[in-house]
Amino acid sequence: DAGVIQSPRHEVTEMGQEVTLRCKPISGHDYLFWYRQTMMRGLELLIYFNNNVPIDDSGMPEDRFSAKMPNASFSTLKIQPSEPRDSAVYFCASSALRWANYNEQFFGPGTRLTVL
Amino acid sequence: SQKIEQNSEALNIQEGKTATLTCNYTNYSPAYLQWYRQDPGRGPVFLLLIRENEKEKRKERLKVTFDTTLKQSLFHITASQPADSATYLCALPIRRGNTPLVFGKGTRLSVIA
Numbered sequence: 201d202a203g204v205i206q207s208p209r210h211e212v213t214e215m216g217q218e219v220t221l222r223c224k225p226i227s228g229h230d231y232l233f234w235y236r237q238t239m240m241r242g243l244e245l246l247i248y249f250n251n252n253v254p255i256d257d258s259g260m261p262e263d264r265f266s267a268k269m270p271n272a273s274f275s276t277l278k279i280q281p282s283e284p285r286d287s288a289v290y291f292c293a294s295s296a297l298r299w300a301n302y303n304e305q306f307f308g309p310g311t312r313l314t315v316l
Numbered sequence: 317s318q319k320i321e322q323n324s325e326a327l328n329i330q331e332g333k334t335a336t337l338t339c340n341y342t343n344y345s346p347a348y349l350q351w352y353r354q355d356p357g358r359g360p361v362f363l364l365l366i367r368e369n370e371k372e373k374r375k376e377r378l379k380v381t382f383d384t385t386l387k388q389s390l391f392h393i394t395a396s397q398p399a400d401s402a403t404y405l406c407a408l409p410i411r412r413g414n415t416p417l418v419f420g421k422g423t424r425l426s427v428i429a
Contacts, residue, residue, distance in 0.1 A: 243360070243405065245416055305360075305362065305417065309358060310357075
């Protein structure tokens with residue numbers, strides 16, 4: 201398996217533009233997580249899905265952020281409109297609910313977002 | 317909800333020495349605790365998991381301890397090598413039960429040859 205795939209790897213945009221980040225989880229994993237990482241705040245959970253259904257989006261900072269998972273192999277995180285304070289590295293991770301693994305998470309390479 | 321503190325942002329040690337990283341948590345004692353490694357420009361990678369009824373877990377040169385009384389986990393790398401230089405994150409469930417993880421901010425380890 202190729203692991204978790206994220207695109208784009210880097211995104212530079214101007215304030216006010218719409219940004220869409222994409223994620224393909226590991227096949228067979230039924231949990232998908234979106235995180236944001238900054239030096240100040242570390243790795244923060246934004247939202248997670250179980251079997252394509254959003255379970256907890258309490259980490260989404262504002263209504264400008266939205267996430268979807270239309271099927272088991274694809275998810276998007278959208279920011280509209282983007283602001284400079286959204287600049288961060290965004291990670292997608294997936295995991296399978298197996299008792300022996302206790303929710304070990306597999307992370308993608310991340311998308312580095314810069315909003316000018 | 318759970319909060320995590322990792323003792324220092326950065327740790328420098330000489331090659332061959334043992335590196336010890338600390339993870340402290342507040343509130344309830346989790347059913348398990350995990351450690352991840354993150355290299356620059358990459359996502360975290362899972363290293364070890366230790367359950368609440370395990371005092372110690374080993375994997376090659378890595379050793380993790382879990383003290384539920386102190387609410388602390390220690391992560392040791394013995395015979396450290398420059399290739400061990402990375403940021404190490406601890407993580408544990410936000411709440412009891414099957415819940416997402418909350419991550420510490422990490423400790424950046426530099427092993428100097």
